[in-house]
Amino acid sequence: MTIRTLLVDDETVALRGLHQRLLRETDITIVGQCEDGASAIAAINELQPDLVFLDIQMPGLGGFDVIAAVGLEQMPPVIFVTAFDQFALRAFDVHAIDYVLKPIDGARFQQALSWARQTLQQPGERLKERIAAALDDLGLAPRRWARRLAIKSVGRVVLIEVRDIDRIEAAGNYAEICIGAKRHLLRETLASLEGRLDPAGFARISRAAIVNIERVRELQTMFSGDFVVLLKDGSQVAGSRRYRETLDRLLN
Amino acid sequence: MTASKRRIAMVFGAWTLVGGLLATQAWVSYAMRGEPIAWGRALAIWLAWAWLWALLTPVALQLVERYPLERPRLARAAIAHLLAGAALATLDIALFAVLAPRVGSLNVGPDWWATFSRLLGTTFLLNLPVYGLVVGVAQALRLVRAARERERRALQLEAQLAEARLLALRAQLQPHFLFNALNTVQVLMREDVDVADRILVLLSQLLRRALESCATQELELREEIDFLEAYLAIEKTRFDSRLSYRIAVDPQLQGARVPSLILQPLVENAVRHGLAGQTSPGRIDIAAKRIGDMLELTVQDNGPGMDRAAHEGIGLSNTRARLRLLYGSQHSFELRAAGEGGLLAALVIPLRAMEGA
Numbered sequence: 315m316t317i318r319t320l321l322v323d324d325e326t327v328a329l330r331g332l333h334q335r336l337l338r339e340t341d342i343t344i345v346g347q348c349e350d351g352a353s354a355i356a357a358i359n360e361l362q363p364d365l366v367f368l369d370i371q372m373p374g375l376g377g378f379d380v381i382a383a384v385g386l387e388q389m390p391p392v393i394f395v396t397a398f399d400q401f402a403l404r405a406f407d408v409h410a411i412d413y414v415l416k417p418i419d420g421a422r423f424q425q426a427l428s429w430a431r432q433t434l435q436q437p438g439e440r441l442k443e444r445i446a447a448a449l450d451d452l453g454l455a456p457r458r459w460a461r462r463l464a465i466k467s468v469g470r471v472v473l474i475e476v477r478d479i480d481r482i483e484a485a486g487n488y489a490e491i492c493i494g495a496k497r498h499l500l501r502e503t504l505a506s507l508e509g510r511l512d513p514a515g516f517a518r519i520s521r522a523a524i525v526n527i528e529r530v531r532e533l534q535t536m537f538s539g540d541f542v543v544l545l546k547d548g549s550q551v552a553g554s555r556r557y558r559e560t561l562d563r564l565l566n
Numbered sequence: 567m568t569a570s571k572r573r574i575a576m577v578f579g580a581w582t583l584v585g586g587l588l589a590t591q592a593w594v595s596y597a598m599r600g601e602p603i604a605w606g607r608a609l610a611i612w613l614a615w616a617w618l619w620a621l622l623t624p625v626a627l628q629l630v631e632r633y634p635l636e637r638p639r640l641a642r643a644a645i646a647h648l649l650a651g652a653a654l655a656t657l658d659i660a661l662f663a664v665l666a667p668r669v670g671s672l673n674v675g676p677d678w679w680a681t682f683s684r685l686l687g688t689t690f691l692l693n694l695p696v697y698g699l700v701v702g703v704a705q706a707l708r709l710v711r712a713a714r715e716r717e718r719r720a721l722q723l724e725a726q727l728a729e730a731r732l733l734a735l736r737a738q739l740q741p742h743f744l745f746n747a748l749n750t751v752q753v754l755m756r757e758d759v760d761v762a763d764r765i766l767v768l769l770s771q772l773l774r775r776a777l778e779s780c781a782t783q784e785l786e787l788r789e790e791i792d793f794l795e796a797y798l799a800i801e802k803t804r805f806d807s808r809l810s811y812r813i814a815v816d817p818q819l820q821g822a823r824v825p826s827l828i829l830q831p832l833v834e835n836a837v838r839h840g841l842a843g844q845t846s847p848g849r850i851d852i853a854a855k856r857i858g859d860m861l862e863l864t865v866q867d868n869g870p871g872m873d874r875a876a877h878e879g880i881g882l883s884n885t886r887a888r889l890r891l892l893y894g895s896q897h898s899f900e901l902r903a904a905g906e907g908g909l910l911a912a913l914v915i916p917l918r919a920m921e922g923a
Contacts, residue, residue, distance in 0.1 A: 324805075324841065325750070325804045325805060326804070326805060326806045327749075327753050327754065327803065327806075328746070328750070328753065328804070330753055330757070331749065331752065331753035334753065334756060349808070350842075371742060373841045373842035374841075374842035374870075397742050397744075397745035397749060398740075398741040398742045398744075398745050399742075416746060416748070416749035416752075417745065417748045418749070418752065
């Protein structure tokens with residue numbers, strides 16, 4: 315089994331250091347390297363890595379912000395990397411969460427890797443719960459669902475707040491995210507995106523559309539059982555009868 | 567017992583003691599003159615006199631608070647107390663003339679006026695220094711209190727200083743920076759031994775300087791800039807092309823005196839925020855120039871500028887405390903939005919050359 319690994323550190327040299335060490339591991343394939351939080355969020359969504367080495371302190375969005383944005387539900391197993399974070403490390407120790415300190419101790423690094431391998435062989439909710447508990451200890455509300463989406467375009471990454479989204483429509487392998495008159499293309503399937511969004515806030519109403527429940531103004535049913543959702547901005551989205559139940563449940 | 571009740575009790579206690587002593591003295595002296603009087607009678611006379619003064623004492627104390635016998639208004643206070651002393655001595659005698667017949671005083675005339683005139687003539691000059699004595703004691707207590715207050719304030723200042731010193735050390739070099747720099751050395755020594763070697767030397771320079779410095783120490787601007795150069799050189803190695811910097815110092819200002827490592831936290835913030843901008847590399851501009859007889863030091867970055875001025879002001883409270891300690895009101899320190907959306911930290915301190923420079 316190869317472990318598709320993403321490296322996240324704001325420091326070029328530190329990334330090279332992780333790379334150096336991981337090259338010797340035959341089961342590790344490095345699928346990407348990110349130098350800031352925003353591109354890390356985009357890379358996690360897009361590449362769906364098996365394992366992420368995540369620096370905690372980065373300017374702008376730090377490691378915990380990355381987790382909050384991606385949502386614990388979609389977050390792959392993480393090995394935290396940090397130079398000095400007394401409080402975070404205490405919480406990690408308490409909840410048995412993997413981390414390595416910079417400068418990196420070779421033996422400790424191997425230990426972290428073998429823990430990660432074990433976790434990957436027995437996937438389950440346990441790691442997510444441990445991370446949630448540690449974040450809770452640190453006064454950071456653990457979030458199961460994505461709070462932000464990172465949209466990659468040429469040379470930059472745009473972060474959008476999930477609550478601002480009106481609706482999302484499928485466009486081939488992409489998802490078209492509609493915020494007012496603006497459109498953002500996200501390279502992710504609707505099914506995957508649905509898994510990251512809080513089901514209390516978003517509803518899948520057809521194979522091709524997700525709507526923000528708060529934006530729904532009206533529901534028009536047809537004889538066939540299909541329906542049309544009218545949003546507050548005036549737009550109409552066709553809903554399929556197969557998804558009717560989900561929407562009914564949420565609108566009540 | 568409240569403080570004011572305790573004060574009243576102490577005043578009456580002291581005067582009772584004085585009255586008792588003087589009564590005994592009078593009793594002894596009359597006995598030696600061969601005209602013995604009862605000790606109880608002497609006590610009644612002197613206690614009446616003493617308690618009247620006890621009643622007047624708060625007035626005297628008030629007057630000391632109002633006209634303390636201290637520079638710069640010493641003469642004015644002396645005149646005020648002389649007049650007040652005469653008035654209070656007269657008042658004391660007037661009141662005593664009321665009580666004199668009832669306590670069996672020896673100097674009693676046929677009516678109050680006669681008693682008063684007689685007492686005024688024989689005891690006014692004795693009662694005047696009594697007022698002086700009360701004022702003297704009050705003034706002495708006042709000085710003791712002031713000395714104690716000064717001592718308390720000095721201790722407080724010392725504690726503040728010690729704390730500022732400690733914070734300054736931490737602010738100069740964050741542990742985070744240190745360990746990251748060590749990590750850089752660890753990676754580089756496998757890639758390029760010479761570069762690793764250089765970083766290690768720079769890091770040692772920084773550590774040495776940070777360990778030597780303390781909150782109130784000043785050093786030459788040249789040394790401060792050397793420190794920042796070493797710091798930025800390490801950061802530049804860590805972040806490569808994502809960080810650039812420029813230092814512009816008027817050569818004539820090289821020997822100017824600046825608080826040790828005062829710019830370090832500002833530069834550290836600038837690096838952090840300069841790197842936070844995704845689209846453009848971080849850029850730090852450090853400048854020193856002369857404005858009249860003041861020295862202006864600025865650190866500017868091109869990071870995202872929003873709301874930082876207010877936010878970072880809090881993190882730099884230690885910097886502010888040091889500047890206050892060193893220069894009092896003779897400095898200014900502000901954070902403002904820079905032209906290109908970044909933040910500009912500007913520090914203005916008196917321009918002074920190092921001694922012997």
